Amino acid sequence: MVALxxxxxxxxxxxxxxxxxxxxxxxxxxxxxxxxxSERSRRxxxxxxSELSRRAFALGAAALAGGVVPGSACxxxxxxxxxxxxxxxxxxxxxxxxxxxxxVVYINTFVARTDRLTMNAVDxxxxxxxxxxxxxxxxxxTNYHVIRGASQAKVGVVDGRxxxxxxGATLVxxxxxxxxxxxxxxxxAALRPIDIGSSSALRVGSTTLAIGNPFGLDHTLTVxxxxxxxxxxxxxxxxxxxxxxxxxxxxxxxxxxxxxxxxNTAIYSPSGASAGIGFAxxxxxxxxxxxxxxxxxxxLRPAIGISFLEAAQARALGVARGVLVLxxxxxxxxxxxxxxxxxxxxDGTVSLGDVIVQIDAAPVRxxxxxxxxxxxxxxxxxxxxxxxxxxxxxxxxxxxxISLPLQxxxxx
Numbered sequence: 001m002v003a004l005x006x007x008x009x010x011x012x013x014x015x016x017x018x019x020x021x022x023x024x025x026x027x028x029x030x031x032x033x034x035x036x037x038s039e040r041s042r043r044x045x046x047x048x049x050s051e052l053s054r055r056a057f058a059l060g061a062a063a064l065a066g067g068v069v070p071g072s073a074c075x076x077x078x079x080x081x082x083x084x085x086x087x088x089x090x091x092x093x094x095x096x097x098x099x100x101x102x103x104v105v106y107i108n109t110f111v112a113r114t115d116r117l118t119m120n121a122v123d124x125x126x127x128x129x130x131x132x133x134x135x136x137x138x139x140x141x142t143n144y145h146v147i148r149g150a151s152q153a154k155v156g157v158v159d160g161r162x163x164x165x166x167x168g169a170t171l172v173x174x175x176x177x178x179x180x181x182x183x184x185x186x187x188x189a190a191l192r193p194i195d196i197g198s199s200s201a202l203r204v205g206s207t208t209l210a211i212g213n214p215f216g217l218d219h220t221l222t223v224x225x226x227x228x229x230x231x232x233x234x235x236x237x238x239x240x241x242x243x244x245x246x247x248x249x250x251x252x253x254x255x256x257x258x259x260x261x262x263x264n265t266a267i268y269s270p271s272g273a274s275a276g277i278g279f280a281x282x283x284x285x286x287x288x289x290x291x292x293x294x295x296x297x298x299x300l301r302p303a304i305g306i307s308f309l310e311a312a313q314a315r316a317l318g319v320a321r322g323v324l325v326l327x328x329x330x331x332x333x334x335x336x337x338x339x340x341x342x343x344x345x346x347d348g349t350v351s352l353g354d355v356i357v358q359i360d361a362a363p364v365r366x367x368x369x370x371x372x373x374x375x376x377x378x379x380x381x382x383x384x385x386x387x388x389x390x391x392x393x394x395x396x397x398x399x400x401x402i403s404l405p406l407q408x409x410x411x412x
Contacts, residue, residue, distance in 0.1 A: 096209060096258040097221045103133045103194035104252050105157050106164070106213040107142055107183075109150035126150055130212035130251035131183070132194045132260070133157070134290060138167075140183040141290055142250035143265050144174045147181050155183065156213070159190040173293035175411045177301065178236075178281060179265050180289045194252060197259025199238060199282035202226050207256040208240045210264055210278065214247025227277065236375060237279045238262045244278040253280040262286075302377045302406035304356075304385070305332040306339060311366040317350065322357040322388065323370050337404035340389060351390075354400075358386035379408030 107130065110123035129146030133139075140155055147153055153169040167185035174181035206226040213219050224242030238253065244267040253262035262280030292299050307327040309317075314324040328334050328341040342353035356364050360383055362373040377383060385402045 092256075093209070093221075093223065096254065096256075097211065097219070099258055100194065100209075100211050100252060100254060101158055101213075101219045102160060102190075102192040104211050104213050104219060105131045105133065105140060105155050107131050107140070107146055107169075107250065108154045108156070109147055110152040110154075111149060112151040123152055128214065128247050129249045130214065130247065130264070131155065132250075132252045132263075133191050134182070135193050136187060136191060138185045138187040138191060139172065139290075139294065140169065140185060141263065141286065142181055142183065143263065144176050144179045144181040145265075146250045147171065147174070147183070148176075153183060155185050157185075157188070157190050158213070158219070165190055173297045173299070175289055175293065175299035175301075177411045178285060178289050178299070180263075180281065180286065180293070180299075182290055182293045195259045196287070197255055197257070197261050197283055199261045199284045202238065202255075202261060202282075208238075208242045208261070209254040209256075209258075210240070210242040210244055210248065210251060210280075211254065212245060212248030212251030212264060214245055220245050220248065224278070236282065236285060236372070237265070238282055240278045240280060242278055243267070260286075299411040300379050300408040301411050302374050302379045302381065303409045304339075304374070304404070305329060305334045305407045306341075308356075308367060308370075309342070314355075317352065319352070319355055321365050322355040323364055323367055324355050325353040325387075328353075333404045333407050337402050339385075339387070339402060339404075354387040354389050354402075356385055356387050357399075359383055374406070377406055379406055381406050 106128070108128050109126045111126045112121055113124045114120070115122050126149065127146065129142060131140045131142030131146070134141045153171070155167045155169045156164045157167065158164050165188070167188070169183040169185050172182040172184050204226055208224050208226055210222045210224070211219060222243040222245065224240050227239045227241050238261065240253065242253070244251075244264045248264050249266070251264045252260055253264055255261045261283050263283075263286060264278065264280050266279045268277045268279070289299060305328075306325050309319075309324045309326045311323075314322075317324070324342060325334075325339055326342050328339050340354045343351055345351055356370065358364055359370070359373040362369070362376075364370050364373060382403055382405050385404070387400050387402060388397045389400055390396075391398055
């Protein structure tokens, strides 16, 4: 009777409650499993059997009432989350994906080759990637590594009916340093520019949606969160755990409102699979880079105008921190400001040049810090360098402040 009552109560809950109840250990099961308890009840004195029956009845009544059994593990389970809320969240993601698919494009690149039989020039497929529509004028933004070395590119745009139209593309400009390239296709009514957001206010834990169109087969969607807005040690990128599938380079990284916050560019995966840490170029960087490319056809980046020794080699010469100036071209802004280069003396010893340890308020420990600091400036702006200089060979160090304008060099 006890086992039957307990079994009936659990079966009733399984049929009428969702999700199925956990098999929790109650006060009754603490003494013995139901089958053992049933066997004992047949051999127990009437008083003990009556107590077991009372406990089994209380357990069944609590389960039927939708409550929890006192002292059981079920007391910690929260069943209050409404299914409708989960469905609404799912619908939101579906709507964001549907709306973004018309803005995310497929890119196929080709390289020129000579046919060995006919000796004619032919275009051979070189690679694939993704991109997105930037504006109504037909500008397509993608990664530079997607189109690098290509002699021709074609862009596939999916319209609202799900059909794909292919366009021939021309290269407007690119910046290898930021892995950004801009293509141009014929303006069309099928183009739907992506909604551009901002990456400045991103926080760890913010929802991200990585969308691409790999291989032109269909759009893909992976969902994750921002795991680091700065993405160290890779500078000026968004780090996310949303998987970036093969062919998704150049695709869009969206926030929970469907706005562009970055462009998918790489993934770090120790296993070689599409699982690991993904990296995206921030939308605020894209705005500046694309605007410069559309205006000038190229990107000019700020530079001090020096050559320097890499940190590993500089450390071997006794430079513990900073960037050692190796060469200073004549008539450059650095030369006019008085920066001192490294050179070899007549006796063969090396006279160390200035060591840059700070740019304005930004400390410089190595060349990575130097480039990171310069990224926040425009060509022509003035900066103040803090340098360490030997007073004389083998002598003490002195710290100097040197101001100079940044010169413009083309990103190649």
